[in-house]
Amino acid sequence: MNGVDFPVINHIEIRDGQARLAGRNVKVKMIISRLFDGTGATIEQVMEQYNLSQSEVYAILAYYYDHKAEIVRYFEEEDKALHAEAVSAAELKERLKSQKKD
Numbered sequence: 001m002n003g004v005d006f007p008v009i010n011h012i013e014i015r016d017g018q019a020r021l022a023g024r025n026v027k028v029k030m031i032i033s034r035l036f037d038g039t040g041a042t043i044e045q046v047m048e049q050y051n052l053s054q055s056e057v058y059a060i061l062a063y064y065y066d067h068k069a070e071i072v073r074y075f076e077e078e079d080k081a082l083h084a085e086a087v088s089a090a091e092l093k094e095r096l097k098s099q100k101k102d
Contacts, residue, residue, distance in 0.1 A: 011059030019063060026050055031060045032071060 010022055019028035031050065034041045041049070043057050064071055087095075 011056060012063045019067075021052070021056055021060070026052070026056075028060050028063055029071065029074065031057065032064050033075070035061075037075075 012019055012028065013022040014020075020026060021028075031046055031052075034046055034049070035043070043054065046052065046057055047054060
């Protein structure tokens with residue numbers, strides 16, 4: 001039996017400190033967030049929304065599971081930072097009132 005040469009394919013690259021699909025501007029964190037947070041999109045919905053192949057989505061999932069601890073920590077830190085900067089509705093109303101007075 002003859003050997004078969006399959007091309008080496010690298011789906012993920014690190015560019016500007018962000019994991020992305022190779023040759024595309026699609027960030028891993030964007031797809032992971034879409035799959036696991038919020039509405040919890042399906043793989044098919046993500047494929048359609050971002051014009052991805054099934055193998056590209058699975059490559060992102062493989063990367064996620066290989067680096068899950070770091071990625072989860074990133075999302076937790078991002079949530080903490082957002083909550084730290086959050087303003088209550090009452091505080092926002094007061095700020096808007098004071099701006100109208102000026």
